[in-house]
Amino acid sequence: MNRDELGRLLQRWGEPAYRARQAADARRAGAAGWDEVTAFPLALRARLVEHIPFRSMEPQGEVASPDGTVKWTLRAPDGAAVETVLIAHAAGRRTVCVSSQAGCALACRFCATGAMGPGRDLTADEIVEQALLARARAEATGARLANVVFMGMGEPLQNLDAVLGACDQLADGSEGLGISPRRIAISTVGWVPGIARLARHPATVRLAVSLHAADDATRSALMPVNLRYPIANLLAACRRYCDTTGRRVFIEYLLLDGVNDAPADARRLASLLRDGRFHVNLIEYNPTAGPDRASPPERRRAFQAALRRAGIEASVRRSRGADVAAACGQLALEPQTVQAARPSLK
Ligand code: SAH
Numbered sequence: 001m002n003r004d005e006l007g008r009l010l011q012r013w014g015e016p017a018y019r020a021r022q023a024a025d026a027r028r029a030g031a032a033g034w035d036e037v038t039a040f041p042l043a044l045r046a047r048l049v050e051h052i053p054f055r056s057m058e059p060q061g062e063v064a065s066p067d068g069t070v071k072w073t074l075r076a077p078d079g080a081a082v083e084t085v086l087i088a089h090a091a092g093r094r095t096v097c098v099s100s101q102a103g104c105a106l107a108c109r110f111c112a113t114g115a116m117g118p119g120r121d122l123t124a125d126e127i128v129e130q131a132l133l134a135r136a137r138a139e140a141t142g143a144r145l146a147n148v149v150f151m152g153m154g155e156p157l158q159n160l161d162a163v164l165g166a167c168d169q170l171a172d173g174s175e176g177l178g179i180s181p182r183r184i185a186i187s188t189v190g191w192v193p194g195i196a197r198l199a200r201h202p203a204t205v206r207l208a209v210s211l212h213a214a215d216d217a218t219r220s221a222l223m224p225v226n227l228r229y230p231i232a233n234l235l236a237a238c239r240r241y242c243d244t245t246g247r248r249v250f251i252e253y254l255l256l257d258g259v260n261d262a263p264a265d266a267r268r269l270a271s272l273l274r275d276g277r278f279h280v281n282l283i284e285y286n287p288t289a290g291p292d293r294a295s296p297p298e299r300r301r302a303f304q305a306a307l308r309r310a311g312i313e314a315s316v317r318r319s320r321g322a323d324v325a326a327a328c329g330q331l332a333l334e335p336q337t338v339q340a341a342r343p344s345l346k
Pocket of ligand 1: 110111112150151152153154155156187188189190208209210252254283284285286287288328329330
């Protein structure tokens with residue numbers, strides 16, 4: 001719900017100030033519409049149904065993959081639309097991947113959202129609603145929403161006020177959804193001013209940085225943002241973040257066939273990350289309409305082994321939901337774009 005708008009409406013109707021809080025409480029408790037806000041008199045519930053949508057974004061369809069991934073499309077009254085993905089893990093745990101912008105201005109070559117171009121920033125409430133939707137689905141299947149990752153559409157550090165506002169609503173405490181901040185991860189393209197701001201924020205969320213290359217020429221070809229914030233600046237900002245927060249930074253590295261996956265790239269990456277507090281997540285490329293292909297499994301294993309030999313912690317992040325265009329980098333509101341590029345999928 002749009003709480004500002006709701007507050008103004010309730011005030012106009014002469015309702016007591018605590019009504020807005022009651023509505024927020026009901027939403028956090030899982031109410032799906034005004035008729036489920038049981039703290040309100042029936043007449044008020046009915047009047048609200050007529051005047052203001054309970055949700056700020058309405059789910060407009062979903063697709064599910066046999067691997068347990070569910071992807072929703074959500075649309076706001078102004079037409080802005082995003083996708084949200086629920087990812088299933090063993091042991092009844094679920095992760096929600098939320099979007100922070102309805103599009104993306106950063107144009108990374110491998111990312112379908114980047115190909116959409118810029119869209120508007122989401123509000124904190126619009127971000128939180130994605131998690132609420134995912135939590136309701138998780139609980140309906142006997143599972144628990146344990147993690148939130150800002151790895152959907154958009155660049156979270158370009159919309160940091162709303163993202164931090166959403167984190168505050170998601171995190172523990174009487175006002176929050178009870179998700180531990182350590183189980184909230186913000187992934188950035190490497191937006192340096194945002195990293196500095198995040199370092200000063202009290203929430204102990206995790207930071208993931210999409211590096212994807214170990215030299216500036218390769219990174220700039222993949223990610224135009226590198227022309228503005230090259231690798232040395234970015235890693236300096238990450239080191240300052242580690243020093244200020246005492247937390248390590250997760251480095252995301254997408255392995256692209258013949259582009260950034262040679263043994264020399266692994267050695268260069270290891271030397272960049274030496275004496276830092278980094279953990280590398282090697283990511284399998286999910287097909288998009290872009291020119292790239294995934295590294296073959298043996299090259300991926302060799303890359304990981306080379307990093308480990310150099311003393312850098314590295315894990316491989318397996319792709320989920322690619323068959324329904326719900327995997328990282330595939331969120332573009334257009335399943336057909338991805339379908340066209342899918343022959344390499346099983
Ligand atoms: N803008 C943020 C968060 C969104 S993308 C960022 O750049 O980090 C979340 C992650 O998915 C990023 O690491 C991104 O680089 C990665 N990604 C983008 N396209 C991908 C693709 N086609 N396959 C796999 N991962 C991809």
